[in-house]
Amino acid sequence: MSPSSAGNAQPKLPAESGSKGRFRAMMPRRLRQWRSRKGVKTAPGRSNVGMFLRQWHKRAGLAAFIFMIWLGASGFLINQSSAWGYDTARIDWTWITGLYGLRASPPKKGFVGADGWVAKSGDVVALDGAALPFEMPTPLGVVSSDAGGEVLLFIATREALYAVKPTGELYERMSSPIIPVRELLRVGTQASTVVIDSPEGRFASNDGGLSWTPQADDTNVTWSEPTDLTEDQREMLAPFSRPSMSLEQTLLDLHSGRIFGDTGVWVVNIVGILAIWLGISGVWMTWRISRQMNNRRGP
Known part of the structure; x- marks a missing residue:
């Protein structure tokens, strides 16, 4: 080889081989697609509807959890009222009768x-x-x-x-x-x-x-x-002289929230709205995730 040809020779790039090349060859197509999209970010000002729904779906679920137990348990007891004798039983608990504004009134x-x-x-x-x-x-x-x-x-x-x-x-x-x-x-x-x-x-x-x-x-x-x-x-x-209440009526008022007045009724109304929200958002997120999975699978 002449000196001139040696001086004009270009450096040879190493071929992509070895462990890195084998890893890329073995990498599943969906994983490569995920890596290619990993750096893609949502454009500024663009709302991420899926993330928003997931966050508020979780918050609504936590908020409604305890009230759903309350509504479910009281509804079950109301349905069993006749079988378990709640329709004839009476209670005179002071904290319950106090919610109705009833107080002991001895005769004069x-x-x-x-x-x-x-x-x-x-x-x-x-x-x-x-x-x-x-x-x-x-x-x-x-x-x-x-x-x-x-x-x-x-x-x-x-x-x-x-x-x-x-x-x-x-x-x-x-x-x-x-x-x-x-x-x-x-x-x-x-x-x-x-x-x-x-x-x-x-x-x-x-x-x-x-x-x-x-x-x-x-x-x-x-x-x-x-x-x-x-x-x-x-x-x-x-x-x-302590007043008493029908146990069945107390359960009905607990279930509807009326035992706590207008505030209790509105709490139950809000829980109902949250339940509707959970249903709608859950269906929407399920559909969205299913569609994304289908798109990633490709034709």
């Missing part, structure tokens, strides 16, 4: 006798502040008498006369024909004699209710009348 009036006082509070009749262990309608009055050999309290209701021991134990329930009337209006005493008043007339018993005779003169009869209760007495009745 009762009936005071010589050996005890009675009052209707909530669903019970209380004697000296303690609930009687048996059911009784609203009392019309109470008197006491020892004409039968022991002290008994006679509590009158519209349909019956209850003889009760001072301890609250029921001694006897007297109604027609044991007493000669079908309806009672009031009860009183004349000395130790028990007197009842009714549309059929007045009758008296001086043997603890075993026998009754017509009572024409009521001049000396002391009738039992409603009396204002003291604050201490009302405080004793407070536990029996």
